[in-house]
Amino acid sequence: MAAWWRCGVFSASQKRGDYLDMNRQADGKRVAVVGGGVIGCLTALYLHKLGAKPVILEKGNTGRESSWAGAGILCPIHPWLYPDSFTHLIDASLAMFPAMNAMLEEQSGLKTEWLSSGMLIPMFADDRIHHREQALAWSKRFGWKVEELDTKQTCEHEPTMSDQLNGSLLWPEVGQVRNPRLLAAVKQALENCGVQIREQAEVIGVGKNGQGDVSSVTLANGESIEVDAVLLAAGSWSGELARQIGLDLPVEPVKGQIVLLRDEPGKVKHIIKHDDVYLVPRADGHILVGASMERVGFRPGTTESVVNNLLEATWRITPGLKGAAIVEQWMGFRPGSPDGMPYLGPVEGHPGLWVATGHYRNGVALAPGTADIMSRWIMGETPAIDLTDFRVDRPVLNLSKVGFPAAA
Ligand SMILES: Cc1cc2nc3c(=O)[nH]c(=O)nc-3n(C[C@H](O)[C@H](O)[C@H](O)COP(=O)(O)OP(=O)(O)OC[C@H]3O[C@@H](n4cnc5c(N)ncnc54)[C@H](O)[C@@H]3O)c2cc1C
Missing domain, CATH: 3.30.9.10 (D-Amino Acid Oxidase, subunit A, domain 2)
Structure with a gap:
């Protein structure tokens, strides 16, 4: 498999694979992570390791939707049908699996059943x-x-x-992982680290302060939670929720x-x-x-x-x-997503609002890469990799073979 540092996404310490142990200065940034699937949960764990204070808000139970149901193949179905930018992202993410898996198994005491079956x-x-x-x-x-x-x-x-x-x-x-076990390990690791997970907590809105920065989320029960940033990682429901907060995000x-x-x-x-x-x-x-x-x-x-x-x-x-x-x-x-590519990054015109969704058929393979990129980005680092093809306001790419199937 391609050497992952070729993409130039990560810092020297990460290339040595030791970033998960780095003793970061606690920054205490409060981040509401909307959605407790593999993308939200893993990003919250990485945010915690970078010194942030994430809270996972999940409308049902964590790790029960797509992230539970999937097959866990750690390779896109036909990767040659995607642009090169997608292969770079996949390569970077897959190269992080060994470190992520070791960290999860150590911090949760659970096995994910990650194995290389070809x-x-x-x-x-x-x-x-x-x-x-x-x-x-x-x-x-x-x-x-x-x-x-x-x-x-x-x-x-x-x-x-x-x-x-x-x-x-x-x-x-080519490897695979057993989704329910991966999700159980992520959840246990989060609990062992003391990250707040709130289940049955549906987010229905995002509030802003006088400067126009994102400053709170509103739950369906009327509760408002003050935060410094919001990450929209609500899986298939992201399009609907985005509409409620005035964004056009074609996730279905x-x-x-x-x-x-x-x-x-x-x-x-x-x-x-x-x-x-x-x-x-x-x-x-x-x-x-x-x-x-x-x-x-x-x-x-x-x-x-x-x-x-x-x-x-x-x-x-x-x-x-x-x-x-x-x-x-x-x-x-x-x-x-209409072109099979995820949406990753900040939302123009909504400071403090971030998106990591639309992972479609590849969310488990892309999970460590997404969690790493998004957690660092939210904490102020600029990704070195070109993420233009994944930006939230990109035009739909012409990739009909990997985009939406025809509607029934
Ligand atoms: C049959 C199948 C096979 C697959 N096979 C593979 C594979 O082999 N390899 C691979 O890499 N990927 C595969 N995938 C895709 C992969 O599972 C997904 O891309 C990935 O799980 C998406 O993770 P997620 O966290 O974005 O979404 P989800 O796991 O769906 O999590 C989103 C969460 O957000 C919550 N939520 C939604 N709205 C709100 C709200 N308003 N407030 C609070 N919470 C909210 C939901 O309840 C849900 O728990 C497969 C998927 C399926 C269904």
Whole structure:
């Protein structure tokens, strides 16, 4: 994988990976973090480490929405479809996983189940999209280790796989994390550090002082909390909340359904990604089968037709899994953006208001990078990386292949 310091995002001390232990002067800046998903919670933890006084305001329970539901693949589905700026951000974020994971496990006493399982894309003659050339070129350009396997080698790597394929591409270093465990570790670390988490606390407004600076948030119960800054990290609800405070932020839910299978541990070894389905094997034999891309607003619940589609696609590429048990199914709302890129940074004309949302299909992979950039930025450091493509008032980029799916 590309060396992360190539992006030039971070200071010399961070490059040594020791910034999480740095004994910072407490600044005491009060930051309301709106949304207790992976983005809000992790940024709050990093803010605390930089000496701020964050309070997480969560309308439900922390870590229960998209951040709980996701598959935890630590690689964009098809990273070659995005601009280079996105790869730089992903590379920077993934390079921070080891330090973040060690810090979380130490401070929470919990395991996140972060592991390097590799990711394999099998190639069939009737594939809807033929990724080989682009995928190889992108991997070479950004230093991602990739191997080309023929059909025999692919089936040796993955014995449940259909032999009707034309080889595969394998990225042996791609990792995964088990979302609910990651979120439990983040929450425990926050509690152990004494960061205030307020659940059932829905934010409905942001107040300003006489100078026009953000100075408070208002909760649905009428309570007003005085703060020095507000970070909007409300996932799929960010667009709605932004509208309530007079901003145009085109973040919408993109529903994803997942089916959980169970087979013998190790039966599937790598993350397997194909046109209509991906499989994510957990260490204990659970296999996540995901995920639909539905633009149906906040319509809850799983549907038989989507579950059947996911299972049919699974049996087609890995017929050796036909005997696997179906354990359960669930869904979540990805915070979608029209071009698939997150919104990161300050809001022009609203001093003290910050945004970190719209992470869409990549919020877990982008979590450490986002938390690091946003916490430092809020505390007054200027990011060295060019974040123009992610700014809050950017025009929608022309990236229809990774943006919103068609509305149902
Ligand atoms: C099926 C599925 C598969 C996915 N797979 C992957 C993957 O493999 N890899 C990857 O990197 N990403 C994946 N993702 C995407 C990833 O999960 C998300 O991008 C990420 O979790 C977004 O985190 P978040 O904190 O922004 O949002 P959320 O986790 O949704 O958290 C936002 C929180 O804000 C709260 N909130 C909303 N409004 C308010 C308010 N007004 N006041 C207070 N609180 C509020 C909500 O209750 C919620 O808890 C997947 C997502 C889904 C659904």
